[in-house]
Amino acid sequence: MRLSNFYLFTKKENPSDAYLASHKLMVRSGMIKQVATGIYSWLPMGLMVLNKIKEVVVEHHVKSNINEMLMPTIQSADIWKKSGRFNDYGKEMLKIKDRHNNDLLYGPTNEEMITDIISDDLKSYKDLPKLLFHVQWKFRDEVRPRFGIMRCREFLMKDAYSFDLDYDSAFFAYCKMFGLYMKIFKTLGLKVIPVRAESGPIGGALSHEFILESNEGESDIYYDNRLLNISIDQVNLDNKAEIKEYYEAVTNLYSCTSDKHEELNFNKNVPKDNQKLSKGIEVGHIFYFGTKYSELLNANFTNNNGKEALIHSGSYGIGISRLVGAIIEANYDEKGIIWPKEVSPFQLGLINVRNDNQVSLNFCESYYNNNASNFKILYDDRNARIGEKLNNMDLLGIPVQIIVGEKNLVNQNLEIKDRKTGKVNLVNIEKLQSYLSDNYEF
């Protein structure tokens, strides 16, 4: 992408209404623009990142044989009246009336709707188990939205739903999703702590939150830091024994939200050196709620004895739009954003030191033209001053920058700058390709 063709308008100054670094940086880097309290437009740069994260999450689900589908944002109130949540959900639910005066709502979540769908289809124990997910915009009319995209009213969420014939089977689904989440967050380059949690208005007995540690987080957590040593890498999510072993190894160690915290148990079960008290951002939340919605919405099947039984279900959410902010919180410095390679909208930033220099201009043009199909390159082709280009590229957080100036070009050299370390290496033009592939995974 040539900057001259890109709808990207960055700002030198911070917005006055932003508090969190991630919020300031998202506005400054032209990713989002606020529309109303807790509602944002995603500009091209922001949408690229959002889509990258979504892609990672979707791929992991699809690989695990979880089927992607799509439910609408607007829902009929009927099923919510059946489940009792039309009133119970409270003012956070945005209620709408259509022209026929029917009650509609902008979905805050989809348990009712998915249960209504599967209750028509899953009729026999032979149809179970099943897992479905979608990525869709949600609306929760928060009392006080804040922190930009981190806690907004309209947000993009991946929600998955599991359907099983009994507790044992449902528990396996829960463990599998637990492991899948750990893999997803690891892929995104995030250190995420799974903690026991309250299930809130979703309901149900078994629930875990996934917390990205951050000083700016809103959740307080207590955990045994030995759980960080347990790796998900080698665990096969489809192998019941393996995944349960992993789940138990992790959840046997103390780890919970402040709601669930018991100081006595913490001290009794966790050696002092391993006790960790920390804050973080909730980026995922999973629930097993048994037959709660099946009962309310009549989702039953015929078991192998010919008897009717209720479907056991669970739901599993990841805040996709929140992750954009959360990832920035975990990856920035005083210059700007530092995107992990998995979510960076571009792989390479290309900077021409002087546009009026024929030597560097020729090189940049031909490099870009020859490589734009191999790499995602953001080429700053503006006739701007070098300082502006460098600062701008740092702000945008693209992992690797190629800085092209005549001074180095006459010696057949380019500057390759690593955004994260700030280190600049002179690299021979001939060796550029191998330097990049040796030092970076694309």
Next chain:
RNA sequence: CGGUGCGUAGCGCAGCCUGGUAGCGCACUAGUCUGGGGGACUAGGGGUCGUAGGUUCAAAUCCUGCCGCACCGACCA
């Protein structure tokens, strides 16, 4: 929903107390000089001062309602 504060150019702000030609920095346009970390100079363009009403010869400024935004609290993914 309670408490506090704010709304003036695309962004960040001053002016308001004490009413009298709407200002500054950044950004933008043109030109000149510059040229390795948001450069300098010159000349420009852009505002019904959130909105509706009131007071007044005169309102960005004083008064009232409404709308919007932020922060703190309670609540929540």
